[in-house]
Amino acid sequence: MADVSSWIDPITNFLENGKLSDDDKAAKALRREAAKYTIIQGQLFKKGLSQPLLKCLRPDQTDYVLSELHEGCCGHHIEGKALAQKLVEAGYYWPSMMSDSQKFVKKCRRLSPSTITPSGVRPSRWPAYPQKIAESSCGGK
Incomplete structure (x- = not known):
């Protein structure tokens, strides 16, 4: 994982460790957003309905x-x-x-x-x- 925080980190932390924000609204939004992603061999990918998995970039x-x-x-x-x-x-x-x-x-x-x-x-x-x-x-x- 990179030293600088990016948009990927909260999603990855939730998918790998179940880590959520203490704020209920933010936690709900993260759960909803994280459902669109998967982790394969340590790499985050975005799922799509009519497309293959997309590699998420920092x-x-x-x-x-x-x-x-x-x-x-x-x-x-x-x-x-x-x-x-x-x-x-x-x-x-x-x-x-x-x-x-x-x-x-x-x-x-x-x-x-x-x-x-x-x-x-x-x-x-x-x-x-x-x-x-x-x-x-x-x-x-």
């Missing part, structure tokens, strides 16, 4: 995952809501992932307003000639 883990999915192997630089959806598809969860995704995209230099051309179109990352696609940084040499 705040110190989110920037790396956001960066990897936003930039991707081909530099897709997907935007806010699409990035949050991609996080879920990749199997990750934290409560503020939608707002964090939107903030992360706003900080991205490639998607900043200065990268938009006068016509309003962002420059493409695809090579000018189709035969060069195999040589692009995505998979070719």
Whole structure:
């Protein structure tokens, strides 16, 4: 467990040790919230009805995952809501992932307003000639 407390800790403490707040209202809310989670091999996962278990991330883990999915192997630089959806598809969860995704995209230099051309179109990352696609940084040499 990390030294810094995060949103994961109260849920984990309740699921592993049955530890609840002395405040009845907070304890009831935690019981209700904890029912949405499970612990597998010491890792907290969020349960879903129509999705597989999602690995819950601590705040110190989110920037790396956001960066990897936003930039991707081909530099897709997907935007806010699409990035949050991609996080879920990749199997990750934290409560503020939608707002964090939107903030992360706003900080991205490639998607900043200065990268938009006068016509309003962002420059493409695809090579000018189709035969060069195999040589692009995505998979070719």
